Each structure stands twice: as C-alpha cells, then as structure tokens.
Amino acid sequence: MLTPVRALAVATLLLAPTLLGANAAITAPDTAGLQFLGFRAGARLDELQLHLRGNGGGRMRCRQSRVDRRVNECRAAISGPEGRSVELWVSAMDSLAGVITLSGVVAPGQLENWRETLEESYGRVGTSVQGAQRMLQWVRRGRMIRLTWRLERGQKVASVSLVDGHVLDGWGRSSSASTTPVPAQPTSRAR
Numbered sequence: 722m723l724t725p726v727r728a729l730a731v732a733t734l735l736l737a738p739t740l741l742g743a744n745a746a747i748t749a750p751d752t753a754g755l756q757f758l759g760f761r762a763g764a765r766l767d768e769l770q771l772h773l774r775g776n777g778g779g780r781m782r783c784r785q786s787r788v789d790r791r792v793n794e795c796r797a798a799i800s801g802p803e804g805r806s807v808e809l810w811v812s813a814m815d816s817l818a819g820v821i822t823l824s825g826v827v828a829p830g831q832l833e834n835w836r837e838t839l840e841e842s843y844g845r846v847g848t849s850v851q852g853a854q855r856m857l858q859w860v861r862r863g864r865m866i867r868l869t870w871r872l873e874r875g876q877k878v879a880s881v882s883l884v885d886g887h888v889l890d891g892w893g894r895s896s897s898a899s900t901t902p903v904p905a906q907p908t909s910r911a912r
Contacts, residue, residue: 754861754864755843755859755861755864755865755866755883756866756883757823757835757838757839757866757881757883758799758823758881759772759776760772760809760821760823760883761818761821761883762818762819762820762821762864762865762866762883762884762885762888763817763818763819763864763885763887763888764817764818764821765816765817765818766781766783766793766795766811766813766816766817766818767816769781769795769811769818769821773797773799773809776799779797779798779799780797781795781796781797781809781811782795782796782797783795783796783811783813791814791815791892791895792812792813792814792892793811793812793813793816794810794811794812794813795809795810795811795812795813796808796809796810796811797809799823805825805826805827805828805831806825807823807824807825807827808822808823808824808825809821809822809823810822810824814888814889814891814892815892817885817888818883818885818888819884819885819888819889819892820882820883820884820885820889821882821883822880822881822882822883823880823881824878824879824880824881825878825879825880826873826876826877826878827870827877827878827879831877831879832870832877832879835868835879835881836857836868839857839859839866839868839881840857843859843861843866844859846858846859853871853872854869854870854871855869855870855871856868856869856870863885863886863887863890864883864884864885864886864887865882865883865884865886866881866882866883866884867881867882867884868880868881869881869882
C-alpha cells in the first residue's frame, strides 16, 4: 500500500513529463507559421479581414478571378507604425491565403525594423543580391517568407511576401485534375 508521501512522489514522476511538455509547447515559438505583422500565409480571408479591422487597416476588397472561380485577389492599405502606409495584396484559393504581400515605399528605419523583426523571429540568413535588389528568405515546412528591397528614385521600396506552399499545391492539384483543354479558335482575316 502506498503512503501519502509515496503516492505524491509517484504522481509527480508520472505527471512531470506531461507538465514539462505542456510548458514547452506554450513557450516554444511557432517558427513553421511564418508570420509578419500578424499576417500569415494560409490564413482564411475572414481572419485576415478581422486582423485588418483590429489594426486600423480598413477594409480588404476582393475580386473573384474570371479564370478560376476558386481564386480571390484582395487588396487593402495598411498604415504602419512608422508612419507610411503599405499595400496589402492577397491571393486566396478557396478562401485560404496562398500568397500575401505587403509592399511600398518605406519610412526611414522601417526596412531595418522589418529585417530585425524577421531575424529575431526566424534567425539570421544571408542576403541574396540580384541586380539592384536585395533579399532575405526563410523557409519552414512548406512555407516561405521573403523580405525584398531596392532603391527606386532615391527611396527604399520594400516588400514582405508570405507563401503557403500547401495551399498552392492543393490548388494546383485540384486545378490540373479539373482542367480540360480549350480548343484553339480559328483566326479570321479581315479583307
């Protein structure tokens, strides 16, 4: 028979791994989600709209694609804490954001703030250079976030793109399965 002290010791030993695991899950950052300023690829359009409203971003306007009815192209303007507004572009497949881009001419210090925020969250990476454009990129479990910047007419233009490969892959698989070839139209000649 277990004495109260032994029962407590046994319970502690049995529950310790569970409690430690729960605390680890709470404190460990989600590096696979790859988010920026509260936006994350793979988010539902209604979630993005709520985030915009809660952060003074106004309303997101969406248009359905004429080519594929499952695709919505959405736009909004966001006032950044640094003073300049940036444009938000979202390409959503079946109401899930496959690609999100925040882009615009950035205020002094804004690009550096964006870079520091991303490096603190996801670690340092090397800068890629292509012509006048610079880029940092992080990839985690089928998702990607990319910071790109360049000088344009003496001003820094920067963008952050978030891509959810799972959403794009699912859309691509379902698109290729349902796509039927369109017959070529004969050309007419004017006389």
